[in-house]
Amino acid sequence: MKYSFLLSLLLLGAGQRSSAQTGAERLRTYRTTIAALNAVDYQVERNDTFGEGDVWHHTGQVMLQRNPKSRLLGVSFFAHRPDIGASYYYNGNVGFDLDDKVKTFQIVKEPYAPSVLGSPAGQMLVEELLAIDTTYQSVTYSTSPQGGVLHLRYPDQPTVDVLNRSTDLFLDGTTGLVRIVRTSMVRGGRPWITRKLLTKVQLNAAAQTQVLQAPAFLTEYSPVVPAPAPVAAPSLLGRAAPPFQLVSFTKAPIKLQAYRGKVVVLDFWETFCAPCIASMPKLQHMQDTYPSQVVVMGVLLDSSKEAILRAAGILHRQRATYLQVMGTPAQQTAYHVTGFPHYVVIGKDGKVVLDKEGGSNMQAVAAAIKRAVAN
Numbered sequence: 228m229k230y231s232f233l234l235s236l237l238l239l240g241a242g243q244r245s246s247a248q249t250g251a252e253r254l255r256t257y258r259t260t261i262a263a264l265n266a267v268d269y270q271v272e273r274n275d276t277f278g279e280g281d282v283w284h285h286t287g288q289v290m291l292q293r294n295p296k297s298r299l300l301g302v303s304f305f306a307h308r309p310d311i312g313a314s315y316y317y318n319g320n321v322g323f324d325l326d327d328k329v330k331t332f333q334i335v336k337e338p339y340a341p342s343v344l345g346s347p348a349g350q351m352l353v354e355e356l357l358a359i360d361t362t363y364q365s366v367t368y369s370t371s372p373q374g375g376v377l378h379l380r381y382p383d384q385p386t387v388d389v390l391n392r393s394t395d396l397f398l399d400g401t402t403g404l405v406r407i408v409r410t411s412m413v414r415g416g417r418p419w420i421t422r423k424l425l426t427k428v429q430l431n432a433a434a435q436t437q438v439l440q441a442p443a444f445l446t447e448y449s450p451v452v453p454a455p456a457p458v459a460a461p462s463l464l465g466r467a468a469p470p471f472q473l474v475s476f477t478k479a480p481i482k483l484q485a486y487r488g489k490v491v492v493l494d495f496w497e498t499f500c501a502p503c504i505a506s507m508p509k510l511q512h513m514q515d516t517y518p519s520q521v522v523v524m525g526v527l528l529d530s531s532k533e534a535i536l537r538a539a540g541i542l543h544r545q546r547a548t549y550l551q552v553m554g555t556p557a558q559q560t561a562y563h564v565t566g567f568p569h570y571v572v573i574g575k576d577g578k579v580v581l582d583k584e585g586g587s588n589m590q591a592v593a594a595a596i597k598r599a600v601a602n
Contacts, residue, residue, distance in 0.1 A: 249368040253377055254359070257396070260403040261356060266292040266436055267404075268429040271351050278417030279533050285310055287351030290435045294319040299340055300357055303439050306348040315348035316442055323444070330448045353423055355396060355405050363394075373397050373407065386508070387501040388414050388541050402428065415498055415537030460563035463571065463579040469561035473526075473552040476535065481524075481552050488575050490599040492523045492592065495554065495562065495569040498537040502586025503568040507545040509589050513596055514549045520600050523549040528559055574599045 268290045275283040287308045294303045297319035307314040307327075314325035322335035322343065343349040363379040370376070377396040383389070390413040397407035408423045429435070463469075468491075472482045483491065494510055496503035514523040527538050530553035542551065562571060563582075570588060572581035572595040581595035 250366040250377070253368040253375065253398075254366050254379075257377065257398065257403065257405075258359060261358070264293070264356070264404070264430065266290070266431050266439075267356060268427075268432060268435045269353070269425045270427045271353060272424045272426070273350065274420075274422045276418070276420045278415050278419055278537065285350070287348065289351050289353070290439055291352075291356065292436060292439050296320075299338060299343065300352075300354070302357060304352065305439060305442065306351045308348045308351060311347055313347045314444075315343065315346055316444070317343065318439075323442075325444055325448065330444075331451045332444060332448050333451055333453050353405070353408060353425060355394070355408050360394075371397075374400055385544055386505045388504045388544065389501075390414075399428070402430065404428065416540035417537070460565070463562065463582045466579055467577050468571065468573045468579050469558070471555075471558050471561070473554065473558065476539070476551045476553070481550070483573075486522050487577055490517070490521045490575060490596055491573040492521065492596060493526055493562070493569075493571040493573070494523065495526045495528060495559070495564045495567060495571075497527070497529060497567050498534055498541060500567040504541055504545060506568055506586050506589055507542070507547040509593075511545075511547045511549055513593060517596070517600055521596060525549060525551040526554040526558070527551060528554040528564070530554065572596060572599060574602060 268288075270286065270288050272286045273284070277283070285308065287306060289307070290305045291302050292304070293301065295301070297303060297317075299317060299319075303317060303319045305314065305316045312326065312328040314327055316323040316325065316332075317338065322338035323332045324335055324346070325332045325348075344352060344354070359379070360381070362381060364382050365380045367378045368375065369378065375398045377398065379394045379396070381392040381394070383391070392412035393410070395407075395409040396405045397409070398404070399406040404425075406425045406428070408421075410421045412419050468483065470483050472480060475481050492510070492513065494503075494506070498504075510523050510525075514521060525542075525547070527534065535553070538551065542548075562569070564584075566584050568586055569584045570581065570592050571579055572592060574580045580599050581592060583591060
């Protein structure tokens with residue numbers, strides 16, 4: 228009796244010591260498991276709950292196979308969305324965007340990860356079957372009624388408005404692979420949650436390899452030539468900036484004409500644009516550098532109540548105090564804004580001295596401001 232009691236205490240203590248190490252150990256074991264995985268076929272149910280409460284729910288089927296020559300994600304894959312009749316095939320070099328309804332496909336010569344993973348069919352990919360994002364700051368392991376759970380906590384990224392990000396991997400007791408992935412974060416001051424449930428998982432089936440190596444659509448579908456790229460809108464560079472009268476976030480009327488004699492920087496942005504958010508501290512610095520000569524004006528083109536609330540939270544966290552106005556479709560058209568962020572620098576004479584799209588142009592914006600202030 229006494230021996231049994233002591234043995235129980237020893238086992239309990241060993242269990243406690245073991246559990247303190249299981250997070251790192253379990254993650255190493257999981258990495259070993261997925262590294263040895265050659266091919267997998269699964270069905271997936273994906274649910275996204277966005278900050279405003281909207282829910283995105285879709286299902287799909289995916290076949291993956293390790294491909295050491297692959298330029299993207301280290302695999303070849305075939306992803307299918309039956310609800311919209313769309314698929315995406317990647318052979319490790321070239322992508323194929325399939326329309327299963329009319330049995331056609333377009334070739335994507337140089338696919339890149341964000342584009343593929345953001346495509347309708349590509350959103351069915353479960354990246355955690357391929358690799359783990361190693362930027363986590365802590366990992367723990369616990370058990371639940373649904374099995375073992377790896378919890379990875381990631382550092383905050385305030386420059387892109389991503390806070391409290393974490394990923395939970397619910398592991399299958401038989402295969403050791405993930406069967407539920409739950410990722411949560413806070414964006415715009417509100418929670419965003421993505422949940423992927425895997426079912427009908429098959430490992431290393433010969434049929435998967437055959438489908439990926441000799442896809443039937445190549446003979447059953449017809450190739451289509453992509454529509455020509457739209458003609459780019461003429462640049463505003465050197466022309467008088469289109470006039471406007473808008474309303475600020477504080478309900479004050481804002482007229483562009485009122486700032487004649489100053490350098491005006493228009494920053495067209497959206498609350499879901501990470502490069503837009505990342506550029507805010509730099510824009511604030513530009514405003515602070517020339518407080519009496521430069522007016523930085525953020526132009527939010529989604530003026531819904533929800534967007535304004537998100538924007539206010541983002542600006543507060545980014546410590547951006549420069550002027551913010553609510554844009555209009557007419558202004559978007561007049562300034563040829565088709566993507567975000569879009570920067571327009573207007574000189575003291577009211578003419579445009581810079582007109583560029585993309586977050587990588589901040590250095591050019593700073594240089595244009597410096598020249599315009601000096602003129």
